[in-house]
Amino acid sequence: MTGTTTDTFGAEIMSRIDDLAALSESPDGLTRRYLTPEHRQANDLVGRWMGDAGMTVRQDAVGNIIGRYEGVSEGLPAVLIGSHLDTVVMAGKFDGMLGVITGIACVGELNRRGRRLPFAVEVVGFGDEEGVRFQSGYLGSHALAGNFEPALLERRDADDISLAEAMTAFGLDPARVGDAARRAPDVLAYLELHIEQGPVLESQGLPVGVVTTIAGATRLAVSLTGEAGHAGTVPMTLRHDALAAAAECILAVERVCAESPNLVGTVGQIAAEPGASNVIPGSVRFTVDLRAAEDPHRTTALDELMVLLEAAAKRRGVAIEIEKVHEAASVPCDAQLSDLIAGAIERSGWRVQRLPSGAGHDAAAMAGLAPVGMVFVRCEGGVSHNPAESITAADAEAGARVLFQVLNDFPGGS
């Protein structure tokens, strides 16, 4: 990745980021959920870029878009480079997309140079990582890694559409999701470049870093059922207010997580029914997201939290149901791949910063199939999951350069 073609590399990546960010379900901010018309448009656009970079393009059985650049001979095992194309609600434009676009840029560069490696390179744009629509993350990478959970097909989104129905509407066959699974011998490694979404690299003045571990996470769906009633006539002492109970739970999440510097906990979604200003809420649903780089920190906090939530509900005469909708142990990145990445960073002239990832990534799901390695790119203020998410073109280019170097340094690659 030297010479005139690379000088505008960062600019091309940034331009493609903007093109993808234009595909949004809402006009006033980027929202692109799994299996929506905008997901279709994103797959089409990314597929065109993959084709332009010399790849053969297909959409797999779960809706991931995959480009394949053959090695020195056809059908060789592949190094996969990927990240996701779905977003949170009112998202930033780099989270996920940067890894897909950078992967395509690397293959485009191989293609421009007419280079074939002793392995194939595939770039994957996963359809669902954030889990916004069906409250279950990594649907795309779990399916590719062969760990898709068929029971999820019955799960319903906020519009009461099941995952199976959404797949059918998208043109997929829910009975054939298993076809998305890849065989381990065909996948040499999985590499993912992603914005850090935290403040460490910025504080160190570094454009890129090597990820050591991906934090484990637990996601809960909590339902509280109290008693609706007239806001003017039911004395405070006779109330079973589901929202007041939820408020107590939210503060318990905050309190438990404040006890450990390595733990974070978030209530991101809440809905109170019936939802009128003059009616006592009879039921409330909310989510809890708990994460820690060290699994024992998370599981201990979870146990403590369950006790607090159940006690708060019981004291208020409110019924509580706590469903664990997602759980992922922390995932260490592969030591050899991490050393390759570190070497590439060093050769580019930067100090090597190793850091854990507080956020989950497709790499965590892909670790079930192949060794994984991750490159982090600095982002402004550590801000992510927010329209203010921002990186520089120079940092995008730095990340792409490291990724390209890793491909070249990969055993058998140089």
Add this chain to the structure above:
Amino acid sequence: MTGTTTDTFGAEIMSRIDDLAALSESPDGLTRRYLTPEHRQANDLVGRWMGDAGMTVRQDAVGNIIGRYEGVSEGLPAVLIGSHLDTVVMAGKFDGMLGVITGIACVGELNRRGRRLPFAVEVVGFGDEEGVRFQSGYLGSHALAGNFEPALLERRDADDISLAEAMTAFGLDPARVGDAARRAPDVLAYLELHIEQGPVLESQGLPVGVVTTIAGATRLAVSLTGEAGHAGTVPMTLRHDALAAAAECILAVERVCAESPNLVGTVGQIAAEPGASNVIPGSVRFTVDLRAAEDPHRTTALDELMVLLEAAAKRRGVAIEIEKVHEAASVPCDAQLSDLIAGAIERSGWRVQRLPSGAGHDAAAMAGLAPVGMVFVRCEGGVSHNPAESITAADAEAGARVLFQVLNDFPGGS
């Protein structure tokens, strides 16, 4: 109200209650907001019943449906009997509707007997009392009482439709809302029959009671603006979580109101943005509803609450805006009308129970125009604003009987 016609009176009222309850925006529970197609259907149905009872029917400039039964000569001042036809979300079927249907039943009985009183009787079905759609209650009764606030025309509902736009879509002219106002000399009194929505009459074993005062109320719309961010990467100590701040505010409302037995406070609506399980909420909006029979209890609590809310927001680095969207002082019912009601109850053979109303009613708005009197009807368990809201046909008939007697006892009426 004696003889064979009245024996099935309660049954007819209950049957009409069910007919009105079938006009709902949602199939799984009764919701009928102001200026919706279901409001139109309710006005049409109630207008037919009014016509059947011998009334001339018109819809006024704000969407109230009004039937008029002339007195011994045309154009006499009128006694108004009214209540509202709109509902909360997932409502009970008696709140509001019972007063309108009972009023029609009384006029129907006069009509069957061929009786004309020395005053006209009008029955009003108010279009908006609950304020669910535009977060401002009593729109119908305020307009009729000549106290409609024109600035409200710009207020927008959850679908971003302004009140003016909704009126136009309903076939009303927002520029002519003032035409709904009645002249004080034309209105002798306003009577309202309503379910108690509380537990007092049931605990006393009485079907009906006389309302002494309608509680004052303050409704707030609170907006919190913190900072959205990734649920996995922002340390707890660096967060400005708008939902955690809201949780603290909700518990403050509860705590302040628990300090006084005469005070109730409710957070009934809440919305957190962006609203994904893995994103720290950047903004939250919620409502606060405060009520007390004695105004100083409410205003003191409001002052205390404002201080607590602002302190909680400040400590968390979250911006707070508190808008007072509704405020109504407590309203005493007219002493002479209340004595008329008490006399009618006594003559029916029941002990007279006088009690304040914790809930607001159109009578509170109508007190700006005429003396008001209210009859309460017992409801099961005090439950209201809830699909479980329930009364017996016998109690409905008891209420109608009292109302009919008051009309007959009204000065000049017998």
